Amino acid sequence: MNYSIIIYVLALLIRITITYEYNDDHDDEKQVASQSSLPISEPIQHLSSSIFDSLSQSNLSLISILFTDQTINLDSLGIFSIEPDTFNNYHPSVTTIILSSNYLSYLPNNLFHLFSSSLLNLNLQHNQFRSLQKNYFLRRLEYLRTLDLSKNQLYELYKQDFTGLKRLETLILRENKITYLSYAIFSRCRTITTLDLSDNEISMIDSNAFRSLYRLKILLFSNNPLGQRSLTTHLLEPLKNLEYFDLENTELNDLPSFLFISNQRLQSIKLRRNNFQTTITDSRPNLQQTFCHAHSLVEIDLVSTNLRTLDVCTYDQLPSLRRLYLMNNPLDCTCDLFYLKYGDIYRVLLTDENGLDRIHPDIDVYLDRWISRPELRRHLEKSHARGDFHRLPIELSLFARCATPEQWYDREIGNISGIFTQCQQRWFTIQEECQNYCQLDNEIQTSTMIINSISSSLMQYKLFSVQLCFILFVFFSLYVSC
Structure with a gap:
């Protein structure tokens, strides 16, 4: 028996015991926390089959924690290298392998061949991988579902890196040093539903980088120096x-019109900590028509974006939009802004049971009640379903404050009353102004038709190719039989 292994296992057992004591005794939290961080005296720098077999065959109860029926956990063991035959004598079916928080920069090509038909999750977080170009250990992992390569040193990606990952669903590449996404970079793993590229240095993206990612639902891009030029309708x-798109802190100043026209299942977009600054004299607010035709959007996060004014018609034309997060912005609290909150529900309050116009003496009070009271909200939803008005109210975040006008300076949007009295005339005209606001112009319609035509042609070409191959196969079979 290798005595260094015994020493290491005993040290790790002590750490686990201390951790359990911490969970049971909160009064000694600080003392136990300092004990639980004791360094391991004998890290395993080079993992071989003999060392791994010694660990997996030990009679110590610790092994039930390190090795379950389906998991191999080799986290934080100080491993620099692993021999190709390390797992050759390990026979249980393994679905998860954890090699996080080590010093790995390379893995042998056939290291996981024993688990090629069972491995579902591979965690390589917090290692020293700089590139996967000469690392081929992923090529036979056809059944892998989750690959975590976060907190490494990856500075480049190639489509060949992901060859063989035919069933991959989650790819985590956050906190690396990636600067560029090339043409069809993820086309070898087109089953991805979650892609995390946060906290990299991506400033350039090929306009066809996401080609073939038709199943992608979650795309995380936060904390990259993207800039708005990288984001185009063709890219998306x-x-x-796509259902959730995170663009927090990506150095955006504006976004193009109709950006999400192809993403008809997008429900939430996070844009916080960008800079959409406008001055009070600007006639054109930023993000103009950006969300037009994104009909499934439910919420937009615009926290801390230096936003003063909103392009009211863009948001008014989103039938599913329910929440706008606007905290920490120097908002100009105009009638247009409050129209988003109250929608055109005032029309319901201005009409009696016979459909005749009337003005309730306390309409300003009632407007707030329609928004806040559950039973009235339900009645409001029924009125909306009947077609009494075209859009339900949008919730403006509770802690959003006004910068202007002066009488409402530093007042929370939710605490301002008397809106109808000041905004009645303007609200009557907004709906008419916004009616055709998101209508596609000829140029956009033409480009959209071209894209759809190309997609349709490609599908027809593929179908024709399959049919032609089948016909040739039938003729060949008949010829052979004759």
Whole structure:
């Protein structure tokens, strides 16, 4: 028996025991926390089959924690390298392998061949991988579902890196040093539903980088120096099933019109900590028509974006939009802003049971009640379903404050009353102004038709190719039989 292994296992057992004591005794939290961080005296720098077999065959109860029926956990063991035959004598079916928080920069090609038909999750977080170009250990992991390569040193990606990952669903690449996404970079793993590229240095993206990612639902891009020039309708066009898009702190100043026209399942977009600054004299607010035709959007996060004014018609034309997060912005609290909150529900309050116009003496009080009281909200939803008005109210975040006008300076949006009295005339005209606001112009319609035509042609070409191959196969079979 290798005595260094015994020493290491005993040390790790002590750490686990201390951790359990911490969970049971909160009064000694600080003392136990300092004990639980004791360094391991004998890290395993080079993992071989003999060392691994010694660990897996030990009679110590610790092994039930390190090795379950389906998991191999080799986290934080100080491993620099692993021999190709390390797992050759390990026979249980393994679905998860954890090699996080080590010093790995390379893995042998056939290291996981024993688990090629069972491995579902591979965690390589917090290692020293700089590139996967000469690392081929992923190529036979056909059944892998989750791959975590976060907190490494990856500075480049190639489509060949992901060859063989035919069933991959979650790819985590956050906190690396990636600067560029090339053409069809993820086309070898087109089953991805979650892609995390946060906290990298990405400033350039090929306009076809996301080609083939038709199943992608969650795309995380926060804390990258993207800039708005990287984001185009063509780039996002393949993402037909995208539901959540995180663009927090990505150095955006504006976004193009109709950006999400192809993403008809997009429900939530996070844009906080960007800079959409406008001055009070600007006639054109930023993000103009950006969300037009994104009909499934439910919420937009615009916290801390230096936003003063909103392009009211863009948001008014989103039938599913329910929440706008506007905290920490120097908002100009105009009638247009409050129209988003109250929608055109005032029309319901201005009409009696016979459909005749009337003005309730306490309409300003009633407006707030329609928004806040559950039973009235339900009645409001029924009125909306009947078609009494075209859009339900949008919730403006509770802690959003006004910078202007002066009488409402530093007042929370939710605490301002008397809106109808000041805004009645303006609200009557907004709906008419916004009616055709998101109508596609000829140029956009033409480009959209071209994209759809190309997609349709490609599908027809593929279908024709399959049919032709089948016909040739039938003729060949008949010829052979004759």
